Amino acid sequence: MHLKNKFDVGKFTILAEMQPPKGVNVSTMVNSAVRVKNMVDAFLVPEMGNAVMRMSSLGGAMILQSHGMETIMQVNCRDRNRIALQADLLAAYGCGILNIMGVSGEDPGLGDHHQTKAVNDIDLMTLFKAVSALQTGKDLAGNELSGSPSFLVGANVNARATGDALEKELSRMAEKTEAGVDFFIAPPVFDIGAIAPFLEKVDLKKTRIIPTVMLLKSVGMARYLDRHLNVTISQDLIKRLMRAPDKAVESLSIATKIISAVKEAGFSGVMISAMGWEDKLQKLLDMV
Amino acid sequence: MIIADRKSLEEIQDMIKEYKKILLVGCKGCVTVCNVGGAKEVGVLAATLKIARKKDGNPIEIDEKTLERQCDPEYVEQIRDIFDQYDAVVSMACGVGPQFLSEAYPSQKFFPAVNTKFFGGAVQHGIWEERCAGCGTCVIHYYDGLCPIARCSKSLQHGPCGGSAGGKCEIAKDVECIWDTIVKKKMEQGRLEDLRTLRAPKDWQTARDGGPRKSIREELVQ
Known part of the structure; x- marks a missing residue:
């Protein structure tokens, strides 16, 4: 059963982020994924997050698919023009990739190739339009395709927004849904209460929202996320991590509880971001 | 200098179709030199628009003004006393002009009458080419x-x-x-x-690819 069917029947889906390597040694990525293959519904393969150059999402996803795993290929507007984006979407579908996630892509200034040009030939909404066009058998220039893809399309949503920003986010979400987006990935959540304003406005039965659960690898990381990245992490949680004799075990225990809370809240699934602790995914999913 | 081309009459007419009284503002900078947005071109466009609107049975009142430069707040001030007497203001300067006007007069609506093309020069009379x-x-x-x-x-x-x-x-x-x-x-x-x-x-960071740019001359900053 593919991810789309699992969504359709209302299964609580487990997604896991699987970063392709910076290089060609794919063994860590493949081994980490294979270990949890039967517990994960699909692996989200990022496309050079934070503008750090590494193996592309298309390459990483194809490698995982070749080992029998379903993937979500991330596509960004930063690195490719409309020709390359459409070409890669066709290539992906031709290679069996059924799920994609469109993102704008962070500015190269944040990454490891500061001097490069960002492409941004088309913006995110136009990318979704391109996907819709391909699915109806035409490219963005209106030319006929020989066979058309049929993707399950994802996008980001900032579930942490409040007030005016929340109104804008909901309007943007509606715009994305209209443009063909089927599911939304929300940023890391450590307390469901932190996204209560968002939950009041969204019907989880009608909109597929998948919050991210991030593994806290250290107290420093937790503090940084809380102070600088607007990810609300309670002092209690930070203290709990601080007092724990084994930080990794405690981190997995924290993540397990959040996953349970996400499931109870009625979300369509959860996206686990292991942040380099992909080797601990199996233990986490056993606990879940 | 900055080279621009005038937008088509149809596009300009469409922008201002709902307005009865507009101010058409030219610029004595680059667009005068490349014969697209100086006092002469302001006069020609104003006359053409008035004739077209009269022919359509929907006459329009157009006042003309050409500033020394629309990219300088000092000269942008030259329409302070009159800007609100119009339904809208159409700028014939490069893309900088209508933005400086918009920023100086936030309550007014501004429209561009030209398409800003490139940095270049005249290679012969009536022909400009990109150089930078x-x-x-x-x-x-x-x-x-x-x-x-x-x-x-x-x-x-x-x-x-x-x-x-x-x-x-x-x-x-x-x-x-x-x-x-x-x-x-x-x-x-x-x-x-x-x-x-x-x-x-x-290194494209110094180009537009690095985001909107700014030039600061410390010795001139007051």
Whole structure:
């Protein structure tokens, strides 16, 4: 059963982020994924997050698919023009990739190739339009395709927004849904209460929202996320991590509880971001 | 200088179709030199718009004003006393003009009457060509004063690409292959080996790719 069917029947889906390597040694990525293959519904393969150059999402996803795993290929507007984006979407579908996630892509200034040009030939909404066009058998220039893809399309949503920003986010979400987006990935959540304003406005039965659960690898990381990245992490949680004799075990225990809370809240699934602790995914999913 | 082309009459008419009284503002800077947005062109456009609207049975009142420069707050102030007497203001300056006006008079609506094209100069009467891409890091000294960033269709630092024929670019027969010209010039001067130097990948941060740019001269800042 593919991810789309699992969504359709209302299964609580487990997604896991699987970063392709910076290089060609794919063994860590493949081994980490294979270990949890039967517990994960699909692996989200990022496309050079934070503008750090590494193996592309298309390459990483194809490698995982070749080992029998379903993937979500991330596509960004930063690195490719409309020709390359459409070409890669066709290539992906031709290679069996059924799920994609469109993102704008962070500015190269944040990454490891500061001097490069960002492409941004088309913006995110136009990318979704391109996907819709391909699915109806035409490219963005209106030319006929020989066979058309049929993707399950994802996008980001900032579930942490409040007030005016929340109104804008909901309007943007509606715009994305209209443009063909089927599911939304929300940023890391450590307390469901932190996204209560968002939950009041969204019907989880009608909109597929998948919050991210991030593994806290250290107290420093937790503090940084809380102070600088607007990810609300309670002092209690930070203290709990601080007092724990084994930080990794405690981190997995924290993540397990959040996953349970996400499931109870009625979300369509959860996206686990292991942040380099992909080797601990199996233990986490056993606990879940 | 900045080169612009006037928008089509239809596009301008469409922008202002709901307005009865507008101010048409020209600029005595670059757009006067390239004959697109100076006092003369303001007069021609105003007259043309008035005739067209009268013919449609929907007359429009248009006042004309040409500022010293629309890219300077000092001169933008010249319409302070009159800007709110109009339904809208149409600027004939480059893209900088209507933005400076918008920022100075936030309650008014501003429309551009020209399309800003490039940094260049007149190669003959009535013909302007691009010479500079404003990339923020000038490299023309490597290429004998010719800029491949602005003038090569692919902005190649190491050209030519192989697509040129007879000194013309592959994109169109009337486009000069600047790399053909650079190579010829180097050969004539016996310095072809200059082009063997492998340049570092260009740093596009100083170009528009690094985000909106700003230039600060500390000695002038008050």
